[in-house]
Amino acid sequence: MSDLNQQMAAKYQNNFLREIEEQAEMGEWVKMCMQCGLCSGSCPTNFHAGWDHPPQELFMMIRAGKRDEVLKSNSMWMCTSCYNCYVRCPRKVPVTHVMHGLAEYAYRIGQSPKNQPTQHLSKTFWDNATKTGRVNEVKLTQSLYFKDGIGSGIKKAMEMQAVALGLVKAGRLNPLEAVGIAHKCKDIKGIHAMLAKANELEAQHKAEKAKA
């Protein structure tokens, strides 16, 4: 992973904007930002408390070539995908998608912040859901709650007890999933074949981009 990072850094040298344009999905939109601030101002999250940088600052940092700060930023992982910024942007920059593109790229080259909860959830969700073609909710929540150790996991699980029981009662959560008896897709092989093909295409696409 870090090899890829060094390879990319060497390839683009001081042109981080070009690196993002060519390597990150939707990265070509970064140059369209006119720094009006409507995206940051419209963001419903309290980014002062939890974010390193609001989107507009992130865009400017990309142009200023602040490679390490951008890739290691937690901002793109904090986006809740509410799309407020996207619908309001006067330049029609798909801000939400750019944030996701940046997150994926930082992760791909091994520069994303370690143990970041959103990243952890994304990875866990993906592994969980692609296994049987359906999400195993019990295992997913378990892995999320116990991310930071047993103590905090039990505490979190106790907090959410009432919600879990409600879901069981409503038939939305099957406790047997804990022991691996879970609902699954009819054609798991087919799903896996599709995912394998998609992975192959994406790897090919990214390798081409990296070479170009």
Added chain:
Amino acid sequence: MTSVVATNQTILVVGGGISGMTAALEAAETGKQVVLVEKNPYLGGRTVQLYRYFPKMCHPTCGLEINLRRLKANPRIQVLTLAEVTGISGDRGAYSVSVKLKPRHVNSNCTACGECGRAVQTEIADEFNYNLGKIKAAYLPSSMAYPQRYVIDASIIGTADAERAKAACKYDAVDLEQQEETISLNAGAIVWATGWQPYAAEKIVYYGYDRFANVITNVEFERLADPHGPTGGKILRPSDGKEAKNVAFIQCAGSRDENHLRHCSRFCCMASLKQTHYVQEAFGDAGKSTIYYIDIRAIDRFEDFYQKVKTNPNVSFVKSKVARITEDKAGNPVCNGVNVEGYKRYATAHDLVVLAVGMEPSVKGMDIPGEVMSDSSGFIMADPANAGIFGAGCATNALDVNRAVQSATAAALRAIQVVNKVARAEA
């Protein structure tokens, strides 16, 4: 029946604002016959609704008076007010145009004495003042109105109020029998100068123009500052009539926005900078202005004006497009956003927020009879396909008064070239 003398050597000018008046005068002063058609009951358009011009801070009445004197002195211009073009057929050099004339219900005997206005009881929205107040249904649109003649509003025709107006008139000027009519006239060339409209601010939902009384537009602010306006020139905010000493100006309200107007309207930066003068003059050091901007576009020679405003300690600049307006318990509008210089959130209360709304061409959505090419914003383009129809002023681009006049003069010249050709062919 209204009679208009027009031939294929006549130039028709549609729109009697500053651009239309200019085009009509320039053409007539070279000896051409001109018919000037205006939708409103008066000439001058949006220009007469301004309190002052930038950059010299002089009053529009001055420039208008000069144009009106030129107009009155020129027998080659026929002015039709309350008139709208409804159909155009034919081609360059030989157009046939139908014009719908609405009744004014007041004839040329009127001396603007005002007796009918005093007699009438019904009140209607004051369109000249952007509906900020009410006026009597028999009214003179503005003190500078040309023709200087009252209008009896159509809404009271057939009521006792109309009879009261007629009875009050000492000059037999009120004519309640006038009917709407459509006339047709010939023209060799047409100058289309229908101007602009302020962008519909309620469409920018997060600014709450239609929810908050103290969020107004820049054109409304002009009327508040004008001694002839609804507040007698006092800058009072609409919700409670309190003096608005702390005024926020939000730039690019609608302009430079793919979701609203995709073009830069060009005049709004200068208009807001000008309006900070109104606040300063009204309240001295107690008057504070804050301009929220993306970047200030005081084009070419106006840079000096901007630099001067910047030295005023009572005017502050915040580099940020305001993301949302809310209202606090005292009814003050609060601007929320992130300051680009430092990327910190702010929530600042003001007495009044002025949205610097941009220009939407009036031709947009208007059914111009005939084929006219326009750009992606709806402004008329110069295109050979337009044949003998030429755009002028804000129908062609977002322009300030000065540039609109230049554009109108250019359009007049093109129209003159067409009718000259007709004249040579007919000779």
